[in-house]
Amino acid sequence: xxxxxxxxxxxxxxxxxxxxxxxxxxxxxxxxxxxxxxxxxxxxxxxxxxxxxxxxxxxxxxxxxxxxxxxxxxxxxxxxxxxxxxxxxxxxxxxxxxxxxxxxxxxxxxxxxxxxxxxxxxxxxxxxxxxxxxxxxxxxxxxxxxxxxxxxxxxxxxxxxxxxxxxxxxxxxxxxxxxxxxxxxxxxxxxxxxxxxxxxxxxxxxxxxxxxxxxxxxxxxxxxxxxxxxxxxxxxxxxxxxxxxxxxxxxxxxxxxxxxxxxxxxxxxxxxxxxxxxxxxxxxxxxxxxxxxxxxxxxxxxxxxxxxxxxxxxx
Amino acid sequence: xxxxxxxxxxxxxxxxxxxxxxxxxxxxxxxxxxxxxxxxxxxxxxxxxxxxxxxxxxxxxxxxxxxxxxxxxxxxxxxxxxxxxxxxxxxxxxxxxxxxxxxxxxxxxxxxxxxxxxxxxxxxxxxxxxxxxxxxxxxxxxxxxxxxxx
Numbered sequence: 001x002x003x004x005x006x007x008x009x010x011x012x013x014x015x016x017x018x019x020x021x022x023x024x025x026x027x028x029x030x031x032x033x034x035x036x037x038x039x040x041x042x043x044x045x046x047x048x049x050x051x052x053x054x055x056x057x058x059x060x061x062x063x064x065x066x067x068x069x070x071x072x073x074x075x076x077x078x079x080x081x082x083x084x085x086x087x088x089x090x091x092x093x094x095x096x097x098x099x100x101x102x103x104x105x106x107x108x109x110x111x112x113x114x115x116x117x118x119x120x121x122x123x124x125x126x127x128x129x130x131x132x133x134x135x136x137x138x139x140x141x142x143x144x145x146x147x148x149x150x151x152x153x154x155x156x157x158x159x160x161x162x163x164x165x166x167x168x169x170x171x172x173x174x175x176x177x178x179x180x181x182x183x184x185x186x187x188x189x190x191x192x193x194x195x196x197x198x199x200x201x202x203x204x205x206x207x208x209x210x211x212x213x214x215x216x217x218x219x220x221x222x223x224x225x226x227x228x229x230x231x232x233x234x235x236x237x238x239x240x241x242x243x244x245x246x247x248x249x250x251x252x253x254x255x256x257x258x259x260x261x262x263x264x265x266x267x268x269x270x271x272x273x274x275x276x277x278x279x280x281x282x283x284x285x286x287x288x289x290x291x292x293x294x295x296x297x298x299x300x301x302x303x304x305x306x307x308x309x310x311x312x313x314x315x
Numbered sequence: 316x317x318x319x320x321x322x323x324x325x326x327x328x329x330x331x332x333x334x335x336x337x338x339x340x341x342x343x344x345x346x347x348x349x350x351x352x353x354x355x356x357x358x359x360x361x362x363x364x365x366x367x368x369x370x371x372x373x374x375x376x377x378x379x380x381x382x383x384x385x386x387x388x389x390x391x392x393x394x395x396x397x398x399x400x401x402x403x404x405x406x407x408x409x410x411x412x413x414x415x416x417x418x419x420x421x422x423x424x425x426x427x428x429x430x431x432x433x434x435x436x437x438x439x440x441x442x443x444x445x446x447x448x449x450x451x452x453x454x455x456x457x458x459x460x461x462x463x464x465x
Contacts, residue, residue, distance in 0.1 A: 078402075082398050086330075086397070089334070101323065103322060
């Protein structure tokens, strides 16, 4: 379990991270979502022990990263945002170097090497110099190096940047597979990527946690309301407006006409589901319900709402 | 614990030494070092007709003044430049092992350069003891100098 407590980081006069706290549990894939400069990478760098926090600490099973960094780093696999690599080395040598540092030798190395090469799709470049590999391959080499010691914690800063759509799907599946038994923390500013990959999303804005929850929780909790879109036939404008008086929980957002039918968009609080009442009202007023869909806000909308007032603070 | 420490230093040492030879850096260094030393050696050799090493030994520390920083100053700054300092700093290895490993790699490279000098400069002296020094020395030196100049 990872526990981040009141973590802050200041670069000169810039407050990159402002007293953030959260807990992460085994078997959890967590996505850090935030605009450029929100403080995602800074938080991840502190968690890996690369930089020290100005205040607060990160605990890995009661060991804090500042005092026990070497012990904790044995269990961490880290893929930095810019993915720096020793470009003059061959892929095999680079993975061998990473394994040797972690004391993985002999048959153990062979097994670990084969595993990461298969999982990251590196078989065709293992004897190639890293400098001659494409950006996509380099990203996968960085990922393979982070995974060679089968770490309990994987920290991936923008893991799919530079990959083509097919590779993105492969890496996403790999992260999901790894997330069943490890803690995987990944950051991204690509909403769809985060939504498709992680169990839990932490939205960071201006160095602070703006939202924390599963994708579904964020979609409903951000506004606390669920949106309902109905397409009804045989509905008078007056009867639609009267529905609000009969069912106070709802608020009508819009009514539009489409091919003779009407599209009604309304909202209701998550805790108070009025759909049976709406159905009964429609029956009483002889409406023909052609469609009724509860549509939640999309993540992009939530992200924009949560981050629109945030100024960049430096990542 | 000590085994791990030695292992870490050796891993960093091997990686660093190999990286010298994976790039033109080591070759350029060894050749230039040999050329510069060769120049100071052969200068005296032909000028006075003696296999006198004193002038060379006097000048080598000055040569080191330029060459050793050339090798050593990039060991950490190159990691920063490439950004690989972020990788190496998050590996389970402490700063002391990194510094020692890198220092040893630089040291061995300089030793290699010196070894080339030792072979090159002591060979004529060895020949002197068994005679035929002038002729053989001349040819050997020309041969060696031409190799260095290549």
